[in-house]
Amino acid sequence: MNIDKITSFTVMDILEKAKEMEKQGIDVIHLEIGEPDLPVPTNAIEKLKEYLSIYRIGYSHSLGIQELRESISKYYFEEYKVEVPTSNIIITPGSSTGIYLIISILLEEGGEFITLDPSYPCYPNFILHSNGKVIRINVFKENNFNPEIKEVKSSITKNTKGIIFASPSNPTGTLIKKEIIEELLNMEIPIIVDEIYQGIVFSKFKYESSTVKYFKKDGNLIISNGFSKYFAMSGWRIGWILLPDRFIKNFQKLLQNIVISTSLPSQILANICINYFRNDFESYVKIYEERLNLAKDYLNKFGFSLGYEIEGGFYIFLDLSNYTNNSYEVCKKLLEEYAVAITPGTDFGKNKTNKFVRISLTNRKENILLGLERLINMIYSYHPNPRPI
Amino acid sequence: MNIDKITSFTVMDILEKAKEMEKQGIDVIHLEIGEPDLPVPTNAIEKLKEYLSIYRIGYSHSLGIQELRESISKYYFEEYKVEVPTSNIIITPGSSTGIYLIISILLEEGGEFITLDPSYPCYPNFILHSNGKVIRINVFKENNFNPEIKEVKSSITKNTKGIIFASPSNPTGTLIKKEIIEELLNMEIPIIVDEIYQGIVFSKFKYESSTVKYFKKDGNLIISNGFSKYFAMSGWRIGWILLPDRFIKNFQKLLQNIVISTSLPSQILANICINYFRNDFESYVKIYEERLNLAKDYLNKFGFSLGYEIEGGFYIFLDLSNYTNNSYEVCKKLLEEYAVAITPGTDFGKNKTNKFVRISLTNRKENILLGLERLINMIYSYHPNPRPI
Numbered sequence: 001m002n003i004d005k006i007t008s009f010t011v012m013d014i015l016e017k018a019k020e021m022e023k024q025g026i027d028v029i030h031l032e033i034g035e036p037d038l039p040v041p042t043n044a045i046e047k048l049k050e051y052l053s054i055y056r057i058g059y060s061h062s063l064g065i066q067e068l069r070e071s072i073s074k075y076y077f078e079e080y081k082v083e084v085p086t087s088n089i090i091i092t093p094g095s096s097t098g099i100y101l102i103i104s105i106l107l108e109e110g111g112e113f114i115t116l117d118p119s120y121p122c123y124p125n126f127i128l129h130s131n132g133k134v135i136r137i138n139v140f141k142e143n144n145f146n147p148e149i150k151e152v153k154s155s156i157t158k159n160t161k162g163i164i165f166a167s168p169s170n171p172t173g174t175l176i177k178k179e180i181i182e183e184l185l186n187m188e189i190p191i192i193v194d195e196i197y198q199g200i201v202f203s204k205f206k207y208e209s210s211t212v213k214y215f216k217k218d219g220n221l222i223i224s225n226g227f228s229k230y231f232a233m234s235g236w237r238i239g240w241i242l243l244p245d246r247f248i249k250n251f252q253k254l255l256q257n258i259v260i261s262t263s264l265p266s267q268i269l270a271n272i273c274i275n276y277f278r279n280d281f282e283s284y285v286k287i288y289e290e291r292l293n294l295a296k297d298y299l300n301k302f303g304f305s306l307g308y309e310i311e312g313g314f315y316i317f318l319d320l321s322n323y324t325n326n327s328y329e330v331c332k333k334l335l336e337e338y339a340v341a342i343t344p345g346t347d348f349g350k351n352k353t354n355k356f357v358r359i360s361l362t363n364r365k366e367n368i369l370l371g372l373e374r375l376i377n378m379i380y381s382y383h384p385n386p387r388p389i
Numbered sequence: 390m391n392i393d394k395i396t397s398f399t400v401m402d403i404l405e406k407a408k409e410m411e412k413q414g415i416d417v418i419h420l421e422i423g424e425p426d427l428p429v430p431t432n433a434i435e436k437l438k439e440y441l442s443i444y445r446i447g448y449s450h451s452l453g454i455q456e457l458r459e460s461i462s463k464y465y466f467e468e469y470k471v472e473v474p475t476s477n478i479i480i481t482p483g484s485s486t487g488i489y490l491i492i493s494i495l496l497e498e499g500g501e502f503i504t505l506d507p508s509y510p511c512y513p514n515f516i517l518h519s520n521g522k523v524i525r526i527n528v529f530k531e532n533n534f535n536p537e538i539k540e541v542k543s544s545i546t547k548n549t550k551g552i553i554f555a556s557p558s559n560p561t562g563t564l565i566k567k568e569i570i571e572e573l574l575n576m577e578i579p580i581i582v583d584e585i586y587q588g589i590v591f592s593k594f595k596y597e598s599s600t601v602k603y604f605k606k607d608g609n610l611i612i613s614n615g616f617s618k619y620f621a622m623s624g625w626r627i628g629w630i631l632l633p634d635r636f637i638k639n640f641q642k643l644l645q646n647i648v649i650s651t652s653l654p655s656q657i658l659a660n661i662c663i664n665y666f667r668n669d670f671e672s673y674v675k676i677y678e679e680r681l682n683l684a685k686d687y688l689n690k691f692g693f694s695l696g697y698e699i700e701g702g703f704y705i706f707l708d709l710s711n712y713t714n715n716s717y718e719v720c721k722k723l724l725e726e727y728a729v730a731i732t733p734g735t736d737f738g739k740n741k742t743n744k745f746v747r748i749s750l751t752n753r754k755e756n757i758l759l760g761l762e763r764l765i766n767m768i769y770s771y772h773p774n775p776r777p778i
Contacts, residue, residue, distance in 0.1 A: 002497075003497050003639045006639075006642050006643070006646065008641075008642055033448075035447055035448055037445075040445075040446070042442075045441050045442070048441070049438045049441065052437070053431075053434070053438075056426075056428050057429070057622070057625055058623050058624045059422075059424055059623050059624055060624060093482050093626065094648065094649055096646065096649055097647055097648060100647045104518070105392060122646045122647075125642075125646045126646065126647075129493070129643070129646070131520075234446075234447050235446035235449060235650070235652070235654070236446055236652055236654065250392045250395075252397075253396075253397055253514075254392075256397060256398065256401075257395065257485065257514045257515065257518070258486055258489045258511075258518075259482070259483065259485065259486060259626075260483055260485055261624070261626065262626065263626040263652045263654075263655055264624035265654060265655075266654075
C-alpha cells in the first residue's frame with residue numbers, strides 16, 4: 001500500500017518550530033493554517049448546549065442523521081436551486097475520510113487516478129494507500145490553475161479509475177471552469193470534485209460556481225463537501241459527500257465498519273448552522289474577500305502581482321520565482337528570523353511548487369499586513385534579525 | 390480490496406424492521422444494541438458546555454491533544470499500576486478507525502491475519518479491506534471462548550502479519566487468559582488486543598484483566614481502547630490506541646491524511662470523564678453486573694444455563710443449539726411476533742454461530758426480564774401472536 005510514499009506535510013515542521021518559538025515567548029504570526037479563525041456563532045453553540053442538556057448522545061445512523069441529510073438537500077435547493085435527493089447525501093467524519101473511502105472503492109481493483117499539480121496533498125496519498133498509481137496533470141497560473149482538456153484526454157487510459165480536484169482549489173483559490181467540467185463529464189470516468197471551499201466564493205454567484213447542478217443519481221460526478229471551511233466547524237470533524245446510487249452500498253459498508261457513525265454532537269451543530277446561521281457565514285465570506293483585497297493591494301504596491309485570479313477560498317498562492325527555487329527555505333527563514341509562518345508550495349506537488357508559497361488569510365487584517373511586510377522585507381533585504389513588531 | 394466480501398451486519402435488518410414496527414406504534418424491547426444505555430454524567434456535560442462557551446473549536450494535533458494523552462497515561466498508572474509513555478498513546482475518532490489503520494499498516498505488503506470465531510465482525514472486514522487473508526481460529530464455550538495455543542501455533546505461517554481479538558470479548562464477554570496472552574507474546578507476531586470493553590469487568594480486578602502490563606515500546610503488543618463502552622460516550626466517537634514506537638510514524642501519516650484530527654469537543658469531554666468521573670463509571674459496572682446476574686438466574690430457572698463464565702462487557706452469548714440451527718430466523722420471529730430485538734450469532738462468524746444469539750444488557754432490568762420471558766415463551770410454545778406486556 002505504499003505507506004513509505006505517503007507524505008507528511010512539511011508545514012508540520014513549520015508548525016512544530018513555531019510552537020517552540022512561542023514557548024520561548026516569541027509572537028509568531030500564523031498565516032500557514034488552513035482553517036477559519038472566525039468562530040461558529042455563539043448562538044449556534046448555545047442551541048447545541050440546550051440539546052446536550054436533554055439528550056443522550058448515542059451512535060447515529062451510519063449514513064448520518066436524517067434531519068441533517070434533509071437540511072443539506074434543502075440547502076442545495078435554496079442556495080443553488082438544485083434538487084439533490086436526500087438518499088444521495090451521506091454524512092462523514094470530515095470530508096477527507098469521505099474522499100479516502102470513495103477513492104478506495106474506485107481503486108478496488110487497482111488502477112490509475114488523475115489529480116492536478118499543485119493540489120491538496122492528501123489526494124495522491126489516498127490514491128497510494130489504495131494501491132493506485134498517481135497520474136499528475138500540471139496546472140499553471142497562466143491558465144488560472146485549470147487543466148487543459150487535451151492533456152486530461154491524453155492522460156486517460158483503460159486503467160483510469162477517476163479524477164479528483166478541488167474547486168475552489170487549495171492552495172490556489174481558483175475555480176475549475178464550467179466548460180472544463182462539462183468536457184470532463186463527457187469522458188465517462190468518475191469525477192470527484194472536492195468543494196470543501198464552496199460557499200467561500202468571491203467573483204461569481206454561488207450557484208454558478210458549484211458543480212452540484214451536474215449531479216445525477218446515475219452519473220459519474222461525486223461531490224465532496226463539509227462543515228470545516230464555510231461553516232467554520234473545523235475542529236468538529238464533519239463533512240458530507242454526494243454519491244451516485246451505485247456507490248452507496250459499498251460506501252455504507254465501509255462507514256459501518258471503519259467509522260460506525262459520525263460524532264452526533266457535530267451532526268446536531270452542523271444541522272443548527274446550516275438551517276439558522278447562513279447569514280453569519282455569508283458575512284465571513286465578505287471578511288475573507290476584504291482580507292484578500294487588502295493583501296493583493298499591499299503586494300501590488302511592492303511589485304508582487306499574483307498573476308492569476310483568486311475566486312474563492314482563503315489562500316494566496318504567491319509566485320516567488322524571481323527570488324527563490326526553494327520555497328521550504330524561504331518559509332523556514334521567514335519563521336526563524338521574522339516570526340511569520342507560511343506554507344511552502346512544495347507541500348502541494350512537484351510542478352514549480354519550489355517557487356511558490358501559500359499564504360492563508362485566516363488571521364486578522366493587521367496580522368496579514370505585518371506578515372506580508374516581513375516577507376517582503378526578507379525578500380528584499382535578507383535582514384538577519386527578527387524585526388520587532 | 391474485496392469489498393464484495395465485506396459484510397454488512399444482519400442486525401441492521403433487525404434494527405430497520407424494529408424501527409418500522411415502532412412507527413406503527415409497537416413498543417419494541419431493544420436488547421440488540423451494543424452501546425450503553427447509561428448516560429455520560431450530567432456534570433461532565435456541564436463542564437464541556439463551559440469549555441464550549443469560551444474556546445473556539447479548531448483542528449487539534451493529529452495524535453490527539455496532549456492533555457488527554459497524559460490523562461490516559463495517568464489513568465493506566467492509577468487504575469492498573471502500569472506506566473505507559475504518553476508518546477505511545479494516540480487518540481482516534483473511535484477505536485474502530487484505530488484498529489482499521491493499524492491493520493492496514495501491518496498488511497501493507499499483504500499477508501494473513503488471524504482472528505477468532507466468533508468475534509467482532511469488523512476484524513475480518515478490516516483484514517479484507519487491506520487485501521489480507523482472514524485466518525479464523527474457532528473458539529468454544531467449553532473453553533470460555535479462549536483459543537488453544539497449539540491451534541494458534543499451527544495457524545502461524547511465514548505470511549502471518551498479526552492476530553487480533555477482544556478481551557473482554559464481543560459477543561461473549563469472556564477474557565483471554567493470562568497464560569494464553571503470555572504464550573502469544575512469545576510468538577514474535579504483532580498482537581492487537583481490543584480492550585474496548587475493558588473497565589467493565591466483573592470477576593477479576595481490573596489490573597489483572599487488562600493486557601496493558603505487557604505493553605512495551607519495542608514490543609509486539611498493540612492495545613486498542615476507547616470511550617464508547619466503559620465511559621458511555623458512544624455517540625462522541627473517540628478512542629485511543631497504544632502503539633509500539635516503530636508503528637507511530639506511519640500511523641500518524643495515515644491519521645494526518647484520512648482523519649486530520651479527532652473531534653475536539655469529544656476529546657475535551659473524554660478528558661473530563663477520565664479525570665473527574667471515574668466513580669460514576671464504576672457504579673455503571675455494578676449495574677451491568679446486577680443485570681447479568683438477574684438474567685442468568687432467570688435463564689437458569691427455565692433450564693438455560695450459559696455453559697461458560699461471563700467476566701465482563703454487557704452481553705450474553707446464549708446457546709440455543711437445542712432449539713435452532715438458524716439464529717437469524719429466531720431473531721426475526723422474536724422481533725416480528727414478540728417485539729423483542731436481539732442479535733443473531735451469525736453476525737459474529739461461522740463457528741456454530743447459527744445456534745447462538747447475543748443479548749445485550751444495555752436496557753433496564755424490567756425490560757431485560759420481559760425480553761427473556763418472551764424469548765423463552767417463543768422457544769417453548771411458538772406462540773403466534775405478540776404477548777401483551
